[in-house]
Amino acid sequence: DEAFIISLTEKRDSAPKRLRALLGNVKLSLLYKASVHGYKASAFHQRCDRRGPTLLVAYNRSGYIFGGYTSVDYARSGQHIIDREAFLFSFQGKIPVCIKVNSGHYARLDNAGGPNFGQQLYFCYKNQPVVLNHRGNAFSVNMATMYGNDTQLTECEVYKVKQSNSAINKQWRNVLWTANRRAQLMGLIRNHKTLVTSVSRVRILIIGPVGAGKSSFFNSINSIFMGRITSKAMSGSAGTSLTTQFRTYPVVDHHEGRLLPFVLCDTMGLEEQSGAGLDIEDISSILQGHIPDRYKFNPMAPFQHNERKASRPASLQEKIHCVVYVIDATKISLMSDKLEEKLASIRRSIPQIVLMTKVDEACPLVQKDLxxxxxxxxxxxxxxxxxxxxxxxxxxxxPVKNYSQELELELNCDVLLLTALQ
Incomplete structure (x- = not known):
């Protein structure tokens, strides 16, 4: 019977295999399949109670694949469950989007009914092949995006999640998470010499969508070399860009009391609609070294430099030497074509790096341990x-994690940030 169920699952869809990416190196074993065991809550609990961490995968008639993970046993205890590792997911293309439980909210109610997440999303509601959106604040999720407003389920499966020992600690990039490595990186950055003697400091342009973490990256780098958490550049989570000026931020090495050999250039955030956010023509002017520090952007009109300045080309010292795209790891799959076009329109003749921020919010495994x-x-x-x-x-x-809520510096964060900067 069990072999039959597993074989059906493998033929039906490769979703469970793809979902392993959300959980790291794990083994998934099927506990419950509604089309075989029935959509009754009693059948679900009989097979899934006290089985440890579980992953629920639901399918609807419109082809959506969605569900949730909980690290806490089902036990029909009647208790509200705190589970910081819980998350919802939905497939947006080939890569699943992960939505973490909001801070201060319960992950689910552990009652005798069907599985629920945050008392917000109910699966197999009232023993029927349906999903119910009860509305709530535990998860910040658009249900229409999650399952296309199609509440009729064609299948609901629950898998036991077991950590696999075979590939633990097998890194796909080698990083030394040590204080010695942090000190070594800081030394390499302090002592960096440009190949061109006329350029004393490398100018690095940071661009990206609103709220991706551009200003936070500068604050994080500044904090490391100050030896304490700082917040010099305005940052936050507003819907529109908090940065309205072109700002050039040299960084002082608190240990040696001198400027470091780079300048981070912060810009207004990129936005999709016209008449908002950074203009593409402004980016070109920045790259050419024409826009001065503290220039206030006008989303309705690009920068106009006067004829006298235009007749004198900017020196190599004034130009941008490296472009850094800052992308929110939790929103990559939601990036629109328009935003992608804006990023792609930047000249390809300048060295380019991508910082992928908020990696801890994107992956529960990383949130638990960077x-x-x-x-x-x-x-x-x-x-x-x-x-x-x-x-x-x-x-x-x-990938990086900026400092945002922390009150003290943390070794693993420093190593990631300094590796990216170096």
Missing amino acids: QSLYVSSYIKSKVQEVSSRLGVPVSCVL
Whole structure:
């Protein structure tokens, strides 16, 4: 009977295999299949109670694949369950989008009914092949996007999730998470010398969508070399760009009391609609070294430099030497074609790097332990997706975690940020 069920699952869809990317190196074994065992809550609990972490995968008539993960046993306890590792997912193309449970909210109610997440999303509701959106705040998710407003289920499966020992600690990039490595990276950056003597500091332009973490990256780098958390550049999570000026940020090495050999140039965020966000023509002016520090962007009209300045080409010292795209790891699959076109319109003659931020929010494995970053197959798939969509080599896509809520510096964060900067 069990072999029959598993064989049906394998023929039906490769979703469980793809979902392993969200959970790291795990084994998935089928516990419950509604089309075989019935859509009754009693059948679900009989097969899934006290089986440890589980992954629920639902399918509807419109072809959506969605569900959720919980690390806490089902037990019909009647309790509200706190589970910081819980998340919902939905397939948007080939890569699943992961939605973490919001801070301060319960992940689910452990009652005798069908499985629910946050008392917000109910599967096999009232013993029927349907999903119910009860509305709630536990998960910030658009249900129409998640399952296309099609509440009729064609299947509901639950898998036991077991950590696999075979590939643990097998990193796909080698990183030394040590204090010595942090010190070595800081030394390499402090002592960097440009090949051209007329350029004393490398000018690095940071661009990307609103809220991706451009200003936060500068604040994080500044914090490392100050030896404490700082917030010099305005950052936040507003829907429109908090940065309205072109800002050039030199960084002072607190240890040695001198400027470091680079300048981070912050810009207004890219937005999809016209008349909002950074203008493509402004990017060209920045690259050519024409836009001065503290220039206030006008989304309705690009920068106009006067004829006298235009007659004198900017020096190599004034131009941009490297472009860094900052992309939110949790929103890569949602990136629109328009935004992709804006990024692609930038000249290809300048060295380019991609910073993939918020990796801890994108992958539960990484949120639990940042050192799992280069073990996570989900993060690896995101790196490959960014590389493909933006046309940069995989080796130029660097996952980072900016400082945002922390009150003190943390070794693993520092190593990632300094590796990206170096």
